[in-house]
Amino acid sequence: MSQTIERPSAPSDERLAARSPLRKLLGRPEIGALVGAVVLFVFFSLVADAFLRASSFSTVLYSSASMGIMAVSVSLLMIGGEFDLSAGVMVTTSALIASMFSYQLTLNVWAGVAISLVVTLALGFLNGLLYVKTGLPSFIVTLGTFFMLAGLNLGFTKLITHNVATPSIEDMDGFEQARSVFAANWTIGGVQVNISVLWWIVFVAIATWLLLRTRSGNWIFAVGGSASSARAVGVPVTRTKIALFMGVSFTAWFYGMHILFNFKSVQSGEGIGNEFFYIICAVVGGCLLTGGYGSAIGAAIGAFIWGMTSNGIVYAEWNPDWFKFFLGAMLLAATVVNLVVRRRAEAGQ
């Protein structure tokens, strides 16, 4: 019988071995989404021949951007510990305001764009202020503003245009210029690419830099992780939260402008329900529903998953009615994965 001599390992050894690079990678919030995206990509490539065509890929990217731009700011807000259920209809509100002001007052469209920016930012500020002043959960406060905006969108549009949609602003001054900023289409190598895809990537990059490299980012994580601790060490909690709501309203304005200049007219009932898709993108991308954890890149991957799934189902020639079922299942799976991640992070494993 051979004898093995058990040596008590030195305390420093035990410490060094504790965190391998692989562990570190697995600890990133977006890793689950990345794996999911790769799996879905391979899956749809196999089941849908049309999926791998360049034109399909550009469609997938466009759909992803249409969720992704809002998912950027919604993920920041969620890391900061809050929800905004008014995010979906606020996009429509913003587009309606720009369209209505330009058309009814026969102004240059840029005037409408500017007014819309001011009003939409004010709406975000109002959401933040209501949350801060009432102390109610942001879920409730923004549920209220969600219904109010949805009602105002329809009410005002019918009152002013006697229709549920706004008239086309295609012929107005400045339209082409604004379109080239918010909704230009380029053909690159025979494939159409919309500028919104580029803007989406720019926003993700800015948000990532903000989160990881700036003081504001530190504060966002802190107010979401533990608002009372953050306050105790001098973080301006109120200001940070209001700024996050305004971030959501900023991207709502931006995406609203894309819709307006891409489609020329705005449907006043649009946007309802999208707020949940934004939240799903953020959660699938690793944001915790409880705040304090997540990433903008993760939310982008979440949006890309959304784009792949919503179009992949069509390319596979399945009935698109099933899409929402997949979406719900994905949300549940992601939430469970996130829960495990958080337990590990908090309980020291």
Place this chain on the structure above:
Amino acid sequence: MTARHEAGRPSLVELTGVGKRYGNVIALRDITLQVNAGEITCVLGDNGAGKSTLIKIIAGLHRHDEGVFRVDGREVAFGSPREALEHGIATVYQDLAVVPLMPVWRNFFLGSEKRKGSGPLKRLDIGFMRGTAKEELLGMGIDLRDVDQPIGTLSGGERQCVAIARAVYFGAKILILDEPTAALGVKQAGVVLRYVVQARERGLGVVFISHNPHHAYPVGDRFLILKRGRSIGYHTKDEITLDELTAQMAGGAELDQLAHELESAGVKGAPELREEARDLGASD
């Protein structure tokens, strides 16, 4: 009720006859206390004795209604914790200290981030903050394997130590610790107590709240014992032993009451118990 006064230099914090009411509840009455640089002042007492109320006055969360509160010899009444911080008074709460999911170094600098660059490119000086956090913690004897790990993965005691190291680094002159050892095991409590002593050796004045005399006695220089909002003893270490401190905390009056009950029940030894209570000077 002795209060040794250092000749010449004023105490960092000095309370004289301080009282506090919450509506008609008298939470504190006639409290006198000094905190000197390089000394640990322990505040002991049972639940509801007024310990937290006392430190909330010093930390700027509440204003006192009676008496005089001096910092560095000048009379003050703080309106907010910020004002207290500006006077170098840092408070470490058991659970209010950190954001669990954030890395250790981010927690260390939270609220006082070091930045570099300018304009829109102004950004966190991550290298500096990481290095400094590691160094400062090492300086207090905490050897972390990785300052990037979420602070929630540290043990309760280690977390407490990070909060203390942080207060020391940001130039606190007075450190207030509200029951830092209450939720900790024997070993962990020992670790925290060692850092409390280190903070004293760096020349800080420490206010240490506890209801455990076994934690307070070994590290403390002065002991204030509270009971129902009143001071029932204020001693320097050389005036009191651990046993006396424990007995006084348990409450001379209670012992007296107990003696009464035992006596009427005809138990032998009750008079001695009563005698002891009287010796402790708390039978009123």
